[in-house]
Amino acid sequence: MKANCWYGKHKLEVKEVPDPKILNPRDAIVKITLTAICGSDLHLYDGFIPTMRHGDILGHEFMGVVVEVGSGVRNLKIGDRVVVPFTISCGSCFSCERKLYSLCENSNPNSWMAEKLWGHSPCGIFGYSHLVGGYAGGQAQYARVPYADVGPLKVPESLTDEQVLFLSDIFPTAYMAAENCNIQPGDTVAIWGCGPVGLLAIRCAYLLGAERVVAIDRVPERLRMAREKGRAETINYEQQSVQGTLREMTGGRGPDSCIDAVGMEAHIQGPLYGYDRVKQALMMETGRPIALREAIMACRNGGTLSVPGVYGGLLDKIPFGSIMNRALTLKTGQTHMQRYMQPLLERIERGEIDPSFVITHRLRLQDAPGAYKTFRDKQDECIKVVLNPN
Amino acid sequence: MDAQADSGNNALKCARGLGWFSIGLGAAELFLPGQLGRLIGVRGHHNLIRAMGVREIAAGIAVLLEKKPVYSLANRVAGDAVDLSLLGAAMASSNSCKGRVGAALGAVAGVTALDVICTMRLGKAAHAISTTATVAVNKTPEECYRFWRDFEKLPQFMEHLQSVHVTGDNRSHWVAKAPAGLTAEWDAELIRDTPERIEWRSLPGADVDNTGSVEFRRAPAGHGTIIKASIEYKLPAGQVGAAVASLFGREPRMQTRSDLKRFKAVIETGEVPTIIGQSSGRHFSRT
Numbered sequence: 001m002k003a004n005c006w007y008g009k010h011k012l013e014v015k016e017v018p019d020p021k022i023l024n025p026r027d028a029i030v031k032i033t034l035t036a037i038c039g040s041d042l043h044l045y046d047g048f049i050p051t052m053r054h055g056d057i058l059g060h061e062f063m064g065v066v067v068e069v070g071s072g073v074r075n076l077k078i079g080d081r082v083v084v085p086f087t088i089s090c091g092s093c094f095s096c097e098r099k100l101y102s103l104c105e106n107s108n109p110n111s112w113m114a115e116k117l118w119g120h121s122p123c124g125i126f127g128y129s130h131l132v133g134g135y136a137g138g139q140a141q142y143a144r145v146p147y148a149d150v151g152p153l154k155v156p157e158s159l160t161d162e163q164v165l166f167l168s169d170i171f172p173t174a175y176m177a178a179e180n181c182n183i184q185p186g187d188t189v190a191i192w193g194c195g196p197v198g199l200l201a202i203r204c205a206y207l208l209g210a211e212r213v214v215a216i217d218r219v220p221e222r223l224r225m226a227r228e229k230g231r232a233e234t235i236n237y238e239q240q241s242v243q244g245t246l247r248e249m250t251g252g253r254g255p256d257s258c259i260d261a262v263g264m265e266a267h268i269q270g271p272l273y274g275y276d277r278v279k280q281a282l283m284m285e286t287g288r289p290i291a292l293r294e295a296i297m298a299c300r301n302g303g304t305l306s307v308p309g310v311y312g313g314l315l316d317k318i319p320f321g322s323i324m325n326r327a328l329t330l331k332t333g334q335t336h337m338q339r340y341m342q343p344l345l346e347r348i349e350r351g352e353i354d355p356s357f358v359i360t361h362r363l364r365l366q367d368a369p370g371a372y373k374t375f376r377d378k379q380d381e382c383i384k385v386v387l388n389p390n
Numbered sequence: 391m392d393a394q395a396d397s398g399n400n401a402l403k404c405a406r407g408l409g410w411f412s413i414g415l416g417a418a419e420l421f422l423p424g425q426l427g428r429l430i431g432v433r434g435h436h437n438l439i440r441a442m443g444v445r446e447i448a449a450g451i452a453v454l455l456e457k458k459p460v461y462s463l464a465n466r467v468a469g470d471a472v473d474l475s476l477l478g479a480a481m482a483s484s485n486s487c488k489g490r491v492g493a494a495l496g497a498v499a500g501v502t503a504l505d506v507i508c509t510m511r512l513g514k515a516a517h518a519i520s521t522t523a524t525v526a527v528n529k530t531p532e533e534c535y536r537f538w539r540d541f542e543k544l545p546q547f548m549e550h551l552q553s554v555h556v557t558g559d560n561r562s563h564w565v566a567k568a569p570a571g572l573t574a575e576w577d578a579e580l581i582r583d584t585p586e587r588i589e590w591r592s593l594p595g596a597d598v599d600n601t602g603s604v605e606f607r608r609a610p611a612g613h614g615t616i617i618k619a620s621i622e623y624k625l626p627a628g629q630v631g632a633a634v635a636s637l638f639g640r641e642p643r644m645q646t647r648s649d650l651k652r653f654k655a656v657i658e659t660g661e662v663p664t665i666i667g668q669s670s671g672r673h674f675s676r677t
Contacts, residue, residue, distance in 0.1 A: 005671030015671045023668065024661040055672030072660060090659040094528045094614065106655045109663045112644065124663065136668045144668055147659070 002389065003057045003140035004368040009047030012369040017057065020136065020144035025072030028148030030084060034161040035062040035138050037368070037375055037385045038086075038169055039195045040263070040310045044129065045372045048264060048286065049312055051113060051130040058368075059139030060086035060126040061168040063161060066152075067142070073149045082152035084145055085337035086169040088124040088135060091150035095123075102334035107147065108133045117313060122334055139368055141389045153341045156349070162356040163348055165386065166200070171355045172340035174200030174261075177308035178208050180331035181257035188212040190246055190255035190298060191232070192291040194222035196358045196384045197308055198261035202230035203353055205259075214249060216242055216291075218267070221381040229357050238269060246298050254300035262291035263309030279316060286313035296322050307332035358384040365389040404508045405459050408466065411501070412450025419443025431490025432480050442476075445469060463508055470502035520622040521643050525650035528614040529657055531606040535585045537657050538604055547652035547662065550645070566598070574598045599624040617653070619646055 003017045020029055038061050043049050063083040066076050076082070088107040089096050095103040104123035108114060113131050114121035124146070127137020136144065145152060155164045174197045181189055189205040191198050194217035202213045215226040216235045223234040235245050246255055264287030267273060276288035295305055296319050305328055323330065347353055360383045363371050371385045418426050420443030423436040432439075449469050452462035477495045480486045527534055537543070541562050545551040552565040552573060560580040565573050576596030582589035582603075591601040602621040609616050655662050 001669070003669065003671060007671070013671070017669045017671050020669045021667060023664055023666070026659070026661060053670075053672070055670040057670060090655075090663075092528065092658050093654075094526065097528065106659050107663055109665060111651065112648065133663070134665050136665070136670060140669075146663065 001141035002365055003136075004059060004365065004387075006044060006052055006056045006058055007054050010045060010373075012045065012058070012372060014366050014368055017140075020142050022068060022070045023144065024146060025070045026147050026149055027070040028066050028073055028076055028145045028152070029068040030062070030064040030082060030143050030145055030152070031067045032062050032064040032138055032141055032143060032389050033081075034064075034165050035059055035140075035365070035387050035389060036165060036168075037061075037139070037371060037387070039197065039375075040128075042372065042376050043264060043310060043312070045376060046265065048280070049129045049131070050117075051110075051134075053130060053134070056127065056129075056134065057136040057140055058127045059137035060128055061165065061170065062126075062138030062143060063155070063165050063168060064143075066148075069148065075149050076152065076154075080152075080154055081157070082154055083164050083167045083341070084126075084138065084143070084152050085167075085172075085341060086126055086128075087151075087334055087337050088126065088133065088146050089150055089338060090147050091338075096150075099336060099339050101336040101338045103336075110134060125334070139365065139387060139389075141365070150338065153345060155345065159348060160356075162359060162386065163354055164345065166196075166355040166358075167341050167344060167348075169335070169337075170196045170358075171200055171344055171353075172337050173197055173308050173335040175204045175207075175340055175344060176333075176335045177201045177259050177261065177306045178204035178210075180306035181205065181208075181210075181259065181304050182329075182331075183208045183210050183257065185209055186211045187256040188214065188250055189257050189259065190214045190216065190295070191259040191261055192216045192266075192295055193261035193263075193309065194219070194226045194234075195261065198222075198259070199225055199230055199358050199383070200355055201259055201261055201308070202226055202232045206231065207347070207352065212249075214246065214255065219378050222378075222383060225358075225383065242294055243298055250300070254298050254303065256300055257304040257306060258295035258299045260292045260295045260305070260307045260309045264288060264311050266290035266292075276316070285316040287311045287315050289315040289318060293317070293319060296328065299326075299328055301326045302328070304329045304331060308335070359386055361385040363387055401508050402459075404504065405453055405463055408463070408501075408505060408508060409450045409453030409459070412446045412453065412466065416443045416446030416448075416450060419446060429490065430477070430480075430494035431487030433485055438476075442473070445472075463505055467502065467505045470498060470505055473498050474502065518622060518624050520620070521646040522618065522620040523643055523647040523650050524616060524618045525647070525654050526609060526614060526616055527654045527657060531608050531615045532585055534606045534615045534617060534657065535588070538588065538606075538653070539583070547656050548649045549652070561593075564592075576600065617650060619650060621646060 001019050002014055005013055005015050007013060041058060044052060066078055066080040066082060069076055087102045089101040089104040090106040093105040095105055102123050107124035108121045110130050110133055111121035124133030124135055126135050178201050187210050189210045191201050194215050202215055205213045213232040215232040216237055217223050218236055218238045223236055226232040226234050235242055266288050268290045279285045280288055299305055360381060363385060365387045368387055374380055374382045375385050419439050423439035427439055449466050453459045456462045477491055480491050541554045541556055544554050550566050552567045555563045557563050561577060563577050565575050568574055574597040576592040576598060578590045578592050580590050587603060587605050589603040592599050600623045605618040607616045652662050
């Protein structure tokens with residue numbers, strides 16, 4: 001089969017590789033019909049996630065048709081059309097029983113690596129480095145799906161691939177980010193980053209009862225989409241003071257909750273950006289937490305910070321005194337996918353939301369390496385790329 | 391056993407000597423790189439020689455500080471290899487005095503041999519490895535006990551076991567995998583068998599004398615079971631002992647811990663998570 005493989009920073013190639021095989025009784029093989037590039041894949045592309053190996057197959061947002069099932073999988077049959085969650089969960093450990101699926105205690109065969117870096121290990125993730133299992137990803141024609149009796153969600157024929165594909169990651173991720181804000185009637189939610197997760201989080205915040213949503217970015221077409229498709233008020237951080245504008249909008253109090261949908265590769269104007277860029281290049285910190293710092297400082301007293309943005313390791317100059325003295329709540333985590341997929345599918349079926357509005361580029365799998373660059377550099381008004389592997 | 395202890399003591403003295411030698415040589419390299427360079431027939435490269443000096447001193451201090459300096463001596467062997475390859479490069483270079491470089495090569499090769507012998511002797515004098523690890527399992531203590539008590543299934547999650555056969559009421563025969571196709575075998579007997587605790591020990595004639603225990607403790611408020619496993623191996627000198635020691639690498643605790651994590655995966659999910667045998671773009675030609 002063909003697969004998009006990682007060969008180092010900024011080096012991707014679509015190669016002919018062996019087809020995946022069933023390795024465990026609870027595995028299934030899925031023939032992929034549509035797959036996507038996630039903003040978090042760009043951290044791999046830019047070389048900021050350790051423990052990648054040359055030849056690793058990328059991709060964790062995919063869907064397709066079941067073509068083979070292991071002897072332990074009873075709820076799926078050949079021909080079922082499924083969306084596969086990006087997290088891998090066993091369904092029976094302490095965490096899974098408490099619906100903390102992204103903290104599955106069994107699915108990461110390299111848990112010792114994660115324990116060294118983070119103290120304890122989260123679940124395995126498709127195509128996202130050996131720290132979280134080294135599982136082959138879904139930017140390919142086929143994928144092996146472990147614990148297939150727990151992960152994949154069957155989807156009805158009445159919905160198109162594009163309508164349901166984002167149940168694999170960004171829609172549940174945006175929803176959990178909004179849910180983590182503990183939104184009360186009348187609340188104002190500020191969202192840093194108008195990439196696909198940020199844009200969907202705007203919609204989810206309204207679905208969960210927010211009164212006002214303010215979106216922050218610098219890319220004109222993303223801010224436009226936030227206004228037009230999301231009904232958000234927007235701040236272009238290159239033209240306006242973020243702190244000043246948010247204060248003005250909220251009578252000086254600050255937003256009730258703040259979402260960092262940017263993560264470890266944030267941008268900013270001025271010397272602070274250079275400072276973080278240098279420290280990150282020297283491996284003295286693994287992220288540039290510029291959006292996170294801003295979100296902390298902006299949030300109202302007693303408010304909530306929700307962080308769906310990906311961070312890998314150590315950050316510098318986090319104003320923790322602001323969190324402590326102003327009693328902020330910090331909520332974060334990889335998404336507990338199985339909690340959200342079915343209810344969100346129902347919201348799509350009822351027509352409350354169609355997450356495919358974020359798609360700007362429809363390409364073939366072979367185009368993946370170039371598409372990463374276009375997406376990373378935000379050329380050609382690129383917001384979300386989907387890839388057809390056939 | 392006395393002869394073995396003597397050999398260990400001599401090796402330890404030899405190691406301490408090598409440690410002081412390292413510090414002396416390192417100081418000469420660090421402070422007198424020019425003179426030392428002339429002595430070994432290499433012109434220039436003063437900073438490189440100084441850097442080698444810092445490494446020598448660090449290696450020497452490590453040998454002197456470690457109680458049983460097997461690893462720091464092994465580290466010295468690696469340093470010797472670097473020295474030898476640099477001298478080899480100097481030999482090939484036109485900017486050096488071949489005779490002196492040759493003499494230096496001979497001297498370093500001699501020290502390397504001493505390092506290797508000393509490391510091996512100290513390694514052999516190792517006599518016991520004990521490991522303890524724990525894991526939390528989402529099953530009742532009774533379920534965990536029953537699963538573990540089925541000894542013939544232990545190789546499913548204990549990576550270094552090849553097979554276990556129950557040979558009598560309280561007896562079983564164990565075969566462990568060792569590198570280079572070797573195996574270590576022993577008969578074991580249960581000396582305690584309750585739902586809270588299993589204990590066993592090997593019988594006389596074992597390739598590797600060992601004792602072990604597994605405890606199954608109920609975690610509070612229905613949080614399953616805390617399992618604690620302790621295993622002690624008494625290693626014989628010689629080939630099998632060295633092979634068994636190498637099974638545990640440098641972190642025997644990690645081996646036991648990963649065995650317990652596999653036990654947890656098998657009893658909770660019915661399988662051990664793996665990526666061995668999956669597709670990748672390694673070793674395949676371009677399309």
